[in-house]
Amino acid sequence: METDTKFERKLNAFLPLSEDERKCLAEMQSPPRTVKRGQQLTEEGQTGQHAFVLLVGWACSYKDLPNGSRQIISFPVSGDVVGLRSILLRTADHSFSTLTEATVSLVNAPNVLRCIHEHPRLGAALLWSASRDEAMVVEHLVNIGRRSAVERTAHLFLEFAERLLLIGEATASGFYCPLSQPVLGDALGLTPIHVNRILRRLREQGLMTLHDSWVQIHDYREMKKLSGFQGGYLEI
């Protein structure tokens, strides 16, 4: 499978792309580049940042706080774009780091704008993709604001399951999820210690397990009921 197929396939699922549009999409991106785990690719407050297409691997976008803590905004996975939002802002509004070894290709602002201008339909597809990402951020906000730690955690993993299923990276036996408990804590607004206790509870109740970066959802129905998960915002 070609490296940029997932991104293209995602847009194509929203709106079938012509040969020309596919070509433009490919030209918009710089050649893929491999980066190590834990690499920071953009930094909040910096100017002239690029967007990235994440071709392979896991990453996160986040903000650091003056008091030393951080909040993870989103977990892009293969085929996702990061930083499209910042492309028109004077400065990047978040940082972006890899969580595993990853391959990315770079997209700069002029390229995106030219692309939108030359192929309006492609522009619409990119906007749709950005809208979907924003809907995920909104759901994340709801998750942290109005759900308890267990509900919140269950919700996050159901979202992963759904997203990875859509791109063919999850099977009935589970999915790969290389997130440490401190990282999960930064996403869920919890301490790593409490994340540990929550995971134990979910495990002891036979709902799900996370072991060796492998997630298994054992009782999908109960997880859904517990967390109030409604995946509408992920639909194409």
Place this chain on the structure above:
Amino acid sequence: METDTKFERKLNAFLPLSEDERKCLAEMQSPPRTVKRGQQLTEEGQTGQHAFVLLVGWACSYKDLPNGSRQIISFPVSGDVVGLRSILLRTADHSFSTLTEATVSLVNAPNVLRCIHEHPRLGAALLWSASRDEAMVVEHLVNIGRRSAVERTAHLFLEFAERLLLIGEATASGFYCPLSQPVLGDALGLTPIHVNRILRRLREQGLMTLHDSWVQIHDYREMKKLSGFQGGYLEI
């Protein structure tokens, strides 16, 4: 002052608009319409929704949860657009209600897309506006995820102060803010009772007061230090 000046001025501040572009912007919007306080204008999950330009008044976008609680996503004020994000999604990903009597004009998806197509620079300005709104949602997420109740509350009011100052609706003596404590709670992820306690603490420490829908920030410096507020995401 004409009713839609604030919206136009906001875009114009990002990117000076030509006469043609201004005209297109005006034609994109339906005639202004007055709506009562507490009116729901869009409902989550509904299809074929419109976007709105909020010309006068306060409103909020939010999501209701199965368990009966709700999370407020954002507080649009005069000159803000709501629902641009949903325009490309199959269904609206949030609801939208007025908090005061308000006047709005309606914008439908085809109009926006035509506008972007005919006037790419105007499209860029709209995208910038949407990006800035999303940056506010992100900051809101950080606020709820990683700040204590006091910090969080102080941060929200500093953001209001900054935003209203930019559109000339705040003065040195304070600003109008018609949000009840239950509404603030739904935005901050707190109970109304706790919001009350927090406001009391801020008042007793001489930091700020909220009385009769009027906010006064008495110690801006200390508020900023307390909340870790950095307004970069609001800049033009």
Place this chain on the structure above:
DNA sequence: CGCTGGTTTGAAGGTCGTCAAGAAGGGTGG
């Protein structure tokens, strides 16, 4: 082999939610 970062568990404490109740203000209908 020691170091670092992740996982796991326990104990104690603080923040915030829940329950309860009184006071004040606005709107409605008698």
Place this chain on the structure above:
DNA sequence: CCACCCTTCTTGACGACCTTCAAACCAGCG
């Protein structure tokens, strides 16, 4: 005009959830 809502604001007491502090265990890695 007044009685009767309903919503909001306010305060107190109690309890739960989550954090903090502390420590042990383990795996990977220099």
